[in-house]
Amino acid sequence: MRREGSPVRGLGTVFVKELADHTSSVRMLMLELLILFTALAALYEAITSLRQNTAEDPFLLLRLFTIDQAPLPSFVAVLGFLIPLMAIGLGFDAVNSEHNRRTLSRILAQPIYRDALLMGKYLAALATIGISLAALWLLVIGLGLIFLGVPPGGEEIARSLVFLVVAIFYAGVWLSLAMLLSIVFRSPATAALVSLGIWLFLTVLWPMLAPAIAQAVAPPDPRYALLGLSDPATSIWTQELQRLSPNDLFGEAMLAVLSPTTRTLGPVFLDQLRGAVMGAPLPFGESMMIAWPQTVGLVAGTIILFAFGYVLFQRQEVRA
Amino acid sequence: MNDPRKQAAGGAPDIVIAARGLTRRYGDAAAVDAIDFDIARGEVFGLLGPNGAGKTTTILMMLGLTEISSGSIGVLGFDPAREPLKVKERVGYLPDAVGFYDQLTAWENLAYTARLMGLSRAERARRIDAALARVGLGGVADKRVATFSRGMRQRLGLAEIIVKRAEIAILDEPTTGLDPQATLEFLALIGELKAEGVTVLLSSHLLDQVQRICDRAALFQGGRVVLMGSVPELSVQVLGAGFAVEVEAEGVGIARRLAMIPGVTQVETLAPDRFRMTAERDVRPDAARAVVAVDGSLRRLSVDEPSLEAIYARYFQAQGDGGVRHAA
Numbered sequence: 001m002r003r004e005g006s007p008v009r010g011l012g013t014v015f016v017k018e019l020a021d022h023t024s025s026v027r028m029l030m031l032e033l034l035i036l037f038t039a040l041a042a043l044y045e046a047i048t049s050l051r052q053n054t055a056e057d058p059f060l061l062l063r064l065f066t067i068d069q070a071p072l073p074s075f076v077a078v079l080g081f082l083i084p085l086m087a088i089g090l091g092f093d094a095v096n097s098e099h100n101r102r103t104l105s106r107i108l109a110q111p112i113y114r115d116a117l118l119m120g121k122y123l124a125a126l127a128t129i130g131i132s133l134a135a136l137w138l139l140v141i142g143l144g145l146i147f148l149g150v151p152p153g154g155e156e157i158a159r160s161l162v163f164l165v166v167a168i169f170y171a172g173v174w175l176s177l178a179m180l181l182s183i184v185f186r187s188p189a190t191a192a193l194v195s196l197g198i199w200l201f202l203t204v205l206w207p208m209l210a211p212a213i214a215q216a217v218a219p220p221d222p223r224y225a226l227l228g229l230s231d232p233a234t235s236i237w238t239q240e241l242q243r244l245s246p247n248d249l250f251g252e253a254m255l256a257v258l259s260p261t262t263r264t265l266g267p268v269f270l271d272q273l274r275g276a277v278m279g280a281p282l283p284f285g286e287s288m289m290i291a292w293p294q295t296v297g298l299v300a301g302t303i304i305l306f307a308f309g310y311v312l313f314q315r316q317e318v319r320a
Numbered sequence: 321m322n323d324p325r326k327q328a329a330g331g332a333p334d335i336v337i338a339a340r341g342l343t344r345r346y347g348d349a350a351a352v353d354a355i356d357f358d359i360a361r362g363e364v365f366g367l368l369g370p371n372g373a374g375k376t377t378t379i380l381m382m383l384g385l386t387e388i389s390s391g392s393i394g395v396l397g398f399d400p401a402r403e404p405l406k407v408k409e410r411v412g413y414l415p416d417a418v419g420f421y422d423q424l425t426a427w428e429n430l431a432y433t434a435r436l437m438g439l440s441r442a443e444r445a446r447r448i449d450a451a452l453a454r455v456g457l458g459g460v461a462d463k464r465v466a467t468f469s470r471g472m473r474q475r476l477g478l479a480e481i482i483v484k485r486a487e488i489a490i491l492d493e494p495t496t497g498l499d500p501q502a503t504l505e506f507l508a509l510i511g512e513l514k515a516e517g518v519t520v521l522l523s524s525h526l527l528d529q530v531q532r533i534c535d536r537a538a539l540f541q542g543g544r545v546v547l548m549g550s551v552p553e554l555s556v557q558v559l560g561a562g563f564a565v566e567v568e569a570e571g572v573g574i575a576r577r578l579a580m581i582p583g584v585t586q587v588e589t590l591a592p593d594r595f596r597m598t599a600e601r602d603v604r605p606d607a608a609r610a611v612v613a614v615d616g617s618l619r620r621l622s623v624d625e626p627s628l629e630a631i632y633a634r635y636f637q638a639q640g641d642g643g644v645r646h647a648a
Contacts, residue, residue, distance in 0.1 A: 013432070101419040105380075
């Protein structure tokens with residue numbers, strides 16, 4: 001049975017209302033301040049470290065993103081950690097709060113489909129994150145100009161823009177997850193705890209668990225161990241398992257995009273490196289090719305999680 | 321599909337909601353079990369019944385907000401399962417315990433739904449101001465809804481239906497939890513809607529209110545409509561007769577005379593000068609004529625209107641005696 005009428009009717013209205021709610025909410029302000037201060041601290045360390053070394057690097061601006069000075073992680077690592085927090089903060093009560101405020105049935109009694117409500121909420125949260133990240137990106141470029149005094153080249157801008165886009169998709173994965181949980185769990189507190197649990201598991205525990213599981217699945221050959229090498233089979237398993245975490249995908253994609261000397265993200269044999277000029281940067285297109293599978297993985301994760309949430313929301317009873 | 325508007329042109333009553341064998345099953349249990357009803361334009365129709373009897377599920381099916389397992393329902397000639405947007409453009413819904421966005425003002429809350437209705441900016445402003453004034457919230461339009469009492473929220477919900485200029489207003493338990501004054505005000509607003517020709521569907525378990533404003537009512541039990549009709553009709557069905565008229569008069573042979581009035585089923589002599597008649601209709605004029613005809617002196621003539629409360633109580637009592645048929 002086909003339904004009639006446009007599923008996107010009312011989408012713009014929901015989008016504008018949710019965007020206004022997000023940008024004026026105290027919660028969003030706190031998240032922005034948290035990210036801003038942590039990122040600024042990482043950036044400050046990066047700038048001090050870069051000013052001590054002379055500017056021999058042709059990609060000085062990109063070094064701002066990736067350089068890490070103990071004890072602070074790099075700017076990209078900070079974002080890799082905090083973007084999920086922001087996305088979860090915006091998404092965990094998207095649907096269940098409408099249930100709990102008893103506004104859902106009133107809104108859905110207006111001439112719109114549920115699609116518009118869910119999509120509008122999703123896009124508004126993503127736009128909020130996008131705006132914050134874009135502001136942060138401009139801040140990095142601006143600070144780089146002021147403190148390093150080297151104008152960025154076209155390729156640097158292009159690569160950092162790719163960073164921005166991939167970061168938004170990375171946020172999209174976590175936002176989809178948080179909204180899915182906000183549909184599944186009627187209580188926002190439960191949804192928030194479960195999303196934060198998944199986030200901690202994937203960022204903190206999974207990188208430790210993946211090698212252990214890989215060793216169980218493909219036990220390393222003792223001959224490699226005797227030579228002090230790691231078994232390629234085990235390494236590949238470890239990497240594949242780690243890639244199940246969006247954090248790992250984001251980290252790998254950023255490594256390829258922001259460090260132009262990155263030639264590969266997996267283990268390589270020495271003979272594959274024959275003829276390579278070590279330390280020479282790859283052209284922009286080649287770096288993109290390396291980061292492409294990771295980016296597609298993030299987009300696919302976003303779509304799959306959103307689709308799950310969409311189906312559940314369509315089938316959900318509206319009555320409180 | 322038959323178009324009710326065509327029927328209207330033919331002179332038949334203009335049916336705005338028509339349910340045929342409407343059923344909603346959750347697993348094996350039927351929340352709504354093959355119900356049929358017709359609601360005419362301009363009518364105030366009451367949905368009565370205990371909690372969980374299927375009233376809200378029926379309402380949600382009318383709006384296309386829950387799936388229909390089998391049967392059909394037509395709202396203003398549209399199928400809510402297939403054309404929910406057309407239905408929802410024309411039907412206003414005030415849910416049970418309606419909620420608003422607390423951080424927004426009354427005006428902003430209505431503006432959001434008015435935008436979802438697709439109204440232009442100027443039209444929105446005009447309709448919202450008018451609707452808020454009409455429900456008596458004009459003075460608090462710019463106050464945040466968080467400060468509103470329950471009665472004010474219900475009136476704000478009604479204002480939303482007025483902004484929509486709905487042809488049908490569906491009100492789910494609108495007066496539950498309101499104080500008597502707020503209830504009276506709310507019922508008066510419903511009366512105004514009716515006067516404008518809006519069809520009102522009112523779900524409630526507060527029987528005296530339903531009786532006060534509903535033209536007809538359907539009694540739900542275990543997902544079925546067990547009784548339907550106007551209050552006098554229901555009382556005839558359940559109580560046997562609708563009206564109890566008491567006559568206090570002196571004269572010769574009054575009792576015999578009263579018993580001859582058409583529609584009177586029984587005359588009891590309570591005292592030499594007091595009689596109690598049970599009748600299918602209001603027979604007071606006939607009783608007065610009867611007394612005058614025997615040259616009696618009429619001192620008092622009163623009628624106990626049939627009460628929905630009595631009908632409801634009697635119906636469920638009878639059900640209890642006759643074994644529980646629709647054990648839920």
